[in-house]
Amino acid sequence: MRESCGVFGVYAPGEDVARLTFFGLFALQHRGQESAGIATTDGKKIRVYARMGLVSQVFDEDSLSHLVGHIAIGHNRYSTRGSSLRANAQPILVGKGSNTIAIAHNGNIVNAEPLYKELSEQGYTFHTSADTEVIANLILSSHEKNWVDKIRYAMHRLQGAYSLGIMTRHSLFAVRDPFGVRPLCLGAIDGGWVVASESCALDHIGARFIREIEPGEIVSISENGVDSYQEEVGRRALCIFEYIYFARPDSVINGRLLYSARLAMGEELAEEYPVDAGLVMGVPDSATAAGIGYSHRSNIPLGEGLLKNRYVGRTFIEPDQRIRDLGVKLKFNPLPQMLNGKRVVMVDDSIVRGTTTPQVVKLVRRGGAREVHMRICAPPIRYPCFFGVDMATRRELIAAQKTIPEVKDFIGADSLGYLSIDGLIKAVALPKDIFCMACFTGEYPIPVQLEMDKLALETTTPQQAPFAIKER
Numbered sequence: 001m002r003e004s005c006g007v008f009g010v011y012a013p014g015e016d017v018a019r020l021t022f023f024g025l026f027a028l029q030h031r032g033q034e035s036a037g038i039a040t041t042d043g044k045k046i047r048v049y050a051r052m053g054l055v056s057q058v059f060d061e062d063s064l065s066h067l068v069g070h071i072a073i074g075h076n077r078y079s080t081r082g083s084s085l086r087a088n089a090q091p092i093l094v095g096k097g098s099n100t101i102a103i104a105h106n107g108n109i110v111n112a113e114p115l116y117k118e119l120s121e122q123g124y125t126f127h128t129s130a131d132t133e134v135i136a137n138l139i140l141s142s143h144e145k146n147w148v149d150k151i152r153y154a155m156h157r158l159q160g161a162y163s164l165g166i167m168t169r170h171s172l173f174a175v176r177d178p179f180g181v182r183p184l185c186l187g188a189i190d191g192g193w194v195v196a197s198e199s200c201a202l203d204h205i206g207a208r209f210i211r212e213i214e215p216g217e218i219v220s221i222s223e224n225g226v227d228s229y230q231e232e233v234g235r236r237a238l239c240i241f242e243y244i245y246f247a248r249p250d251s252v253i254n255g256r257l258l259y260s261a262r263l264a265m266g267e268e269l270a271e272e273y274p275v276d277a278g279l280v281m282g283v284p285d286s287a288t289a290a291g292i293g294y295s296h297r298s299n300i301p302l303g304e305g306l307l308k309n310r311y312v313g314r315t316f317i318e319p320d321q322r323i324r325d326l327g328v329k330l331k332f333n334p335l336p337q338m339l340n341g342k343r344v345v346m347v348d349d350s351i352v353r354g355t356t357t358p359q360v361v362k363l364v365r366r367g368g369a370r371e372v373h374m375r376i377c378a379p380p381i382r383y384p385c386f387f388g389v390d391m392a393t394r395r396e397l398i399a400a401q402k403t404i405p406e407v408k409d410f411i412g413a414d415s416l417g418y419l420s421i422d423g424l425i426k427a428v429a430l431p432k433d434i435f436c437m438a439c440f441t442g443e444y445p446i447p448v449q450l451e452m453d454k455l456a457l458e459t460t461t462p463q464q465a466p467f468a469i470k471e472r
């Protein structure tokens with residue numbers, strides 16, 4: 001399962017905003033590894049540099065030195081292979097003259113297709129296949145007089161998930177959709193302001209966390225200071241997978257440190273599914289904290305049964321089928337000294353298609369484990385995501401097709417326990433009604449999704465579907 005994109009922005013006259021953004025994007029690299037980009041403005045001109053690759057591959061001294069100005073936005077992108085194009089790398093620049101904006105987007109617009117048709121009929125042209133360009137053109141199509149009202153107009157027309165960094169020649173805007181599906185926060189540095197998908201990016205550049213940007217909020221940052229405009233919000237729908245897997249454990253969302261939430265998920269799993277075992281291990285890195293939690297609560301010793309090769313990037317292993325078939329062997333190496341003859345509790349974040357988990361179980365058995373008891377921090381995923389998470393079709397989701405005992409047999413584990421929804425909410429320690437949990441429950445927060453052809457839910461993936469559910 002992959003998430004889609006990290007957003008960063010900085011307003012800091014007198015600072016090297018491009019370099020600050022570069023380090024911010026570094027901290028957000030886990031949110032997208034296919035392309036990276038930075039746009040800056042000096043008040044006269046907006047410059048953009050965006051390429052395919054990791055942040056460290058895209059930028060060098062030369063490219064950063066051309067990105068001058070006092071405002072910057074940056075973006076890390078994840079996309080499916082089909083739309084992995086240079087043209088889709090963000091930030092994208094849309095408009096002409098003083099009516100130009102640079103935009104960086106994390107999320108997914110559900111009604112992008114009808115908006116695209118409407119804007120095309122009005123003469124707006126599109127150079128990418130990303131719904132982000134629909135957002136940008138929608139803002140530019142507004143007849144309102146100022147940028148805040150133009151953005152407001154777009155927010156009233158858009159349906160879906162969007163955490164945005166938007167830059168004009170003179171201002172930086174941070175915008176979060178009324179559901180608050182993806183996180184976005186505000187920070188301060190000496191003489192300036194920072195916005196970021198996650199608070200860990202603020203820490204790395206020495207910025208101070210100020211607050212979350214609220215669902216339905218527009219934050220405007222300019223020479224006049226920081227202003228906030230709040231749109232009406234109804235149901236909130238923060239993606240609970242930010243807590244389970246997407247966000248970095250050292251980030252804080254809604255006042256809850258992700259590391260603590262994951263630790264508590266492991267503790268809840270130990271309560272819900274106790275087992276007599278000699279070793280607890282979390283699948284690195286996403287389930288490391290949950291493994292510690294399980295060990296704490298169960299008093300079963302914690303150890304590392306798998307070591308992760310952290311430098312195998314997706315970019316390098318994708319193109320070659322033969323190498324891709326090596327699968328988890330490229331990623332993990334078992335430690336027989338830890339596993340030999342033991343009954344092992346292995347904690348992981350989630351099971352989506354069920355293609356990786358059997359390989360990991362096999363590796364641990366090959367390392368000498370006598371028994372493998374899988375414990376999963378997410379409840380069974382039975383419905384696809386239409387909010388921009390590249391997950392699977394309903395047909396491909398293993399928990400939609402098999403009972404839990406059948407999944408256990410399929411992955412080759414001796415026992416399997418999925419954390420309950422109540423256990424998950426207890427671990428996250430926030431009100432249940434602020435979250436989207438549609439991939440567990442099928443209760444999609446956006447009406448248009450409920451109206452989708454049932455067949456589409458059965459057969460369509462976000463990447464196969466029409467424009468409406470393409471990713472950025």
Ligand code: SF4
Pocket residue numbers: 181238239240241384385386387388389436437438439440
């Ligand atoms: S459906 Fe699942 S993955 Fe998608 S936004 Fe909702 S909780 Fe997140």
